[in-house]
Amino acid sequence: MRGMTLIVKTITRLIVGLIFLYGIYIVFHGHLTPGGGFAGGIIIAGAFILLVLAEGSEELSTEVKKWRASLFESLGIFIFWLLAILGLFTGSVFFLNLLPKGKEYHLFSAGIIPLCNIGIGLEVAAAIFAIFITFAVLKLGGKE
Amino acid sequence: MMNIIPLFIALPLGAAFLLPILGYRNFDKQKTGQAKRAVVISIRRRRAKRAVILGKRSKKVPDILVNLITLTLLVLSLMVINRELMVYKMGGWEAFKGIPIGIYLVLDGLSVLMLLIINVVGFLATLYSVNYMEKYTDKTRYYTLFLLLIAGMNGVVLSGDMFNLFVFLEVAAIASYALVAFGTEAEELEAAFKYQVMGTVASGFILLGIALLYGASGTLNMADIARVISQQGIKGMVLFAGVLFITGFGLKAAIMPFHAWLPDAHPSAPAPISAMLSGVLIKAIGVYALVRIIFNVLGLGETKSILYILMALGTVSMVAGALLALGQRDFKRLLAYSSISQIGYIIFAFGLGTPLGFLGGLFHLLNHASFKSLLFLNSGAVVYATENRDLEKMGGLLERMPVTGATSTIASMSISGIPPLSGFWSKLIIIIAAIQAGHFILASVAVLVSIITLAYYLKVQRLAFFGKLGQAWKKTKEVPGLMCTSMIILSLLCVGLGVLLLPGIKNMILDPAVEVLKNGAQYANLILGE
Amino acid sequence: MIYYLLCMLLFVIGLYGVLVKRNLIKIIIGLVLMEYATFLFLALVGYKKGGTAPIITKGFEKAVFVDPLPQALVLTAIVIGLATTALVVSIAVRIYQRYGTFDVKEIRRLKE
Numbered sequence: 001m002r003g004m005t006l007i008v009k010t011i012t013r014l015i016v017g018l019i020f021l022y023g024i025y026i027v028f029h030g031h032l033t034p035g036g037g038f039a040g041g042i043i044i045a046g047a048f049i050l051l052v053l054a055e056g057s058e059e060l061s062t063e064v065k066k067w068r069a070s071l072f073e074s075l076g077i078f079i080f081w082l083l084a085i086l087g088l089f090t091g092s093v094f095f096l097n098l099l100p101k102g103k104e105y106h107l108f109s110a111g112i113i114p115l116c117n118i119g120i121g122l123e124v125a126a127a128i129f130a131i132f133i134t135f136a137v138l139k140l141g142g143k144e
Numbered sequence: 145m146m147n148i149i150p151l152f153i154a155l156p157l158g159a160a161f162l163l164p165i166l167g168y169r170n171f172d173k174q175k176t177g178q179a180k181r182a183v184v185i186s187i188r189r190r191r192a193k194r195a196v197i198l199g200k201r202s203k204k205v206p207d208i209l210v211n212l213i214t215l216t217l218l219v220l221s222l223m224v225i226n227r228e229l230m231v232y233k234m235g236g237w238e239a240f241k242g243i244p245i246g247i248y249l250v251l252d253g254l255s256v257l258m259l260l261i262i263n264v265v266g267f268l269a270t271l272y273s274v275n276y277m278e279k280y281t282d283k284t285r286y287y288t289l290f291l292l293l294i295a296g297m298n299g300v301v302l303s304g305d306m307f308n309l310f311v312f313l314e315v316a317a318i319a320s321y322a323l324v325a326f327g328t329e330a331e332e333l334e335a336a337f338k339y340q341v342m343g344t345v346a347s348g349f350i351l352l353g354i355a356l357l358y359g360a361s362g363t364l365n366m367a368d369i370a371r372v373i374s375q376q377g378i379k380g381m382v383l384f385a386g387v388l389f390i391t392g393f394g395l396k397a398a399i400m401p402f403h404a405w406l407p408d409a410h411p412s413a414p415a416p417i418s419a420m421l422s423g424v425l426i427k428a429i430g431v432y433a434l435v436r437i438i439f440n441v442l443g444l445g446e447t448k449s450i451l452y453i454l455m456a457l458g459t460v461s462m463v464a465g466a467l468l469a470l471g472q473r474d475f476k477r478l479l480a481y482s483s484i485s486q487i488g489y490i491i492f493a494f495g496l497g498t499p500l501g502f503l504g505g506l507f508h509l510l511n512h513a514s515f516k517s518l519l520f521l522n523s524g525a526v527v528y529a530t531e532n533r534d535l536e537k538m539g540g541l542l543e544r545m546p547v548t549g550a551t552s553t554i555a556s557m558s559i560s561g562i563p564p565l566s567g568f569w570s571k572l573i574i575i576i577a578a579i580q581a582g583h584f585i586l587a588s589v590a591v592l593v594s595i596i597t598l599a600y601y602l603k604v605q606r607l608a609f610f611g612k613l614g615q616a617w618k619k620t621k622e623v624p625g626l627m628c629t630s631m632i633i634l635s636l637l638c639v640g641l642g643v644l645l646l647p648g649i650k651n652m653i654l655d656p657a658v659e660v661l662k663n664g665a666q667y668a669n670l671i672l673g674e
Numbered sequence: 675m676i677y678y679l680l681c682m683l684l685f686v687i688g689l690y691g692v693l694v695k696r697n698l699i700k701i702i703i704g705l706v707l708m709e710y711a712t713f714l715f716l717a718l719v720g721y722k723k724g725g726t727a728p729i730i731t732k733g734f735e736k737a738v739f740v741d742p743l744p745q746a747l748v749l750t751a752i753v754i755g756l757a758t759t760a761l762v763v764s765i766a767v768r769i770y771q772r773y774g775t776f777d778v779k780e781i782r783r784l785k786e
Contacts (some may be wrong), residue, residue, distance in 0.1 A: 311754070
């Protein structure tokens with residue numbers, strides 16, 4: 001797929017970092033404000049997708065990216081699974097909220113929920129990006 | 145002991161996502177040199193060195209890991225037989241003033257029976273697919289999806305909460321859609337598309353039913369809904385939700401008006417997946433969920449109209465499935481239509497509403513899982529050896545493939561109801577229950593369908609295995625050892641499951657399950673009292 | 675009450691799309707419409723008169739909140755719907771590669 005015009009490319013390079021940072025903010029503050037893992041992950045994926053759309057997929061080596069996106073997706077869910085299993089190892093129930101719950105409205109509070117949000121954010125971002133890359137490099141032809 | 149319960153879901157889920165991380169080196173098989181350099185320079189330098197030392201042996205790691213996981217699940221499910229009711233509160237959220245606020249995982253007699261079925265067939269299918277899936281590409285992704293399927297089904301069976309049931313139902317269903325399309329030939333994709341569209345419509349109906357139930361009762365916990373409905377009586381909204389659930393779960397279980405996806409989807413999947421789909425999936429997410437919700441949650445076990453609907457649907461499935469199977473030429477498509485017919489027997493038995501009917505339905509569920517999985521694994525062995533599914537072209541394979549032929553004959557005799565194999569006992573119980581409930585015509589219809597079943601299975605055996613050996617098949621060999629092992633174990637189960645009706649063993653496995661269904665909405669008091 | 679009926683109307687429109695339309699992509703759009711009608715219905719079930727968004731911020735601890743449980747359910751269900759849509763669209767794209775058409779009446783190689 002061809003890239004876009006020079007104006008779009010310039011603005012994209014300026015804005016992509018800010019979109020990424022905004023996505024990370026939504027993931028981290030998931031226990032205080034609306035959002036959390038899913039919404040923040042999709043915004044992070046949006047930053048990468050914008051980059052691919054603006055620069056064009058011919059210049060990217062999409063094979064490497066597909067492999068890494070799959071790896072990060074599995075890693076994200078694996079982190080979430082480790083946090084859930086941690087409760088079983090310390091002798092009590094599955095999914096226990098182990099870490100200390102600090103004061104309200106602070107960033108480091110509510111036990112394992114921020115860490116779970118990070119795992120989910122990583123996973124959703126990698127998954128949406130992998131789906132997009134798969135569709136972007138598929139060439140729609142006629143009968144094979 | 146209580147800590148075993150979340151392991152049924154956690155173990156396959158964790159392994160399913162560990163496999164792509166371990167197998168990431170396989171991703172760059174046909175990639176450019178740039179990617180290969182990325183592998184070496186990456187953080188996992190140690191693993192790259194170890195992989196160079198291990199060399200070819202690292203290709204077996206997914207096989208060994210997956211078989212270990214399913215074997216562990218099998219051992220765990222054997223350990224939970226004949227225990228008392230266990231309720232596991234996830235996250236440690238205790239009930240607040242008698243109202244449950246957390247997600248519960250409930251292990252009672254019916255769940256134990258379903259867990260046994262799922263994990264036994266799962267283990268034998270993974271044993272089979274070590275050799276069978278060499279003919280397809282990308283075995284690691286196959287194992288990931290397979291483990292997700294097992295995790296989803298275990299979750300459906302253990303869940304004590306309506307929305308948790310829905311989430312695990314979707315996990316298992318999406319894994320099965322992807323597995324049906326695994327070979328990516330044209331016909332498999334078409335079958336997978338049809339299956340997925342109909343399955344998603346069914347999930348939409350189920351979610352609508354859950355939304356209505358939440359609106360009517362204000363809670364999502366199954367025991368709490370049962371308590372609220374038994375206090376308020378059965379109103380119109382509850383009956384409407386019940387009908388929506390019959391539609392949704394009936395489509396997942398391939399009952400007659402909603403069966404159209406099954407004859408396309410089950411033959412197109414690879415053989416161990418066909419065995420899992422037809423032997424376990426339509427029962428775990430279709431029949432089990434339907435029965436649990438109608439009898440335990442909504443408490444409709446006494447409502448005559450709902451029972452008549454179930455009996456009618458079951459009878460239509462029985463008859464139409466058998467008649468459509470008579471005219472098939474494709475081996476796997478015939479087995480798929482036969483599945484529809486046998487599920488009709490099971491739904492008919494549940495629709496009778498008597499404890500003997502429940503016993504017959506549950507026992508036939510167990511038996512059907514064993515012989516239908518065995519038949520699909522046999523068809524897979526035939527396809528592996530001869531690359532052909534058309535019955536008219538096969539002939540006399542018994543002398544070249546003795547294990548496949550012998551196990552296929554045992555399974556066919558069992559499913560047709562020939563004594564003393566297990567299928568005979570379950571069909572006998574269903575027919576006796578029908579006569580005791582006073583439905584003489586339907587009981588004779590059941591006997592007639594059993595004779596038709598015998599007819600088409602005799603046709604399959606004659607065309608495929610007995611008779612003269614065709615010219616093209618003189619060089620076929622028997623299938624490899626692991627595939628034979630799983631087929632032999634399943635055939636031993638087919639022969640030996642009749643022993644579950646002996647008085648000492650019956651009250652270990654089957655009776656607790658019947659108790660749960662007989663209790664109906666009293667299930668709520670047992671769970672909330674924990 | 676009128677809002678529940680409108681959600682059911684949207685659900686029936688989606689069902690009509692799945693049953694009647696002949697293009698694969700239109701069937702998928704009907705499917706997505708059905709799912710989203712269900713999500714709307716589920717989120718509306720939790721409404722309480724005069725309620726605000728169920729998030730505790732400084733200074734708003736004692737207001738009347740709408741029911742947060744259906745909102746959490748809908749969030750989960752939206753992600754499930756996303757995964758389903760991604761899978762079915764990729765199957766549809768592969769079907770186009772094999773058959774050359776998006777018309778359901780032509781994609782009929784599996785006979786009775």
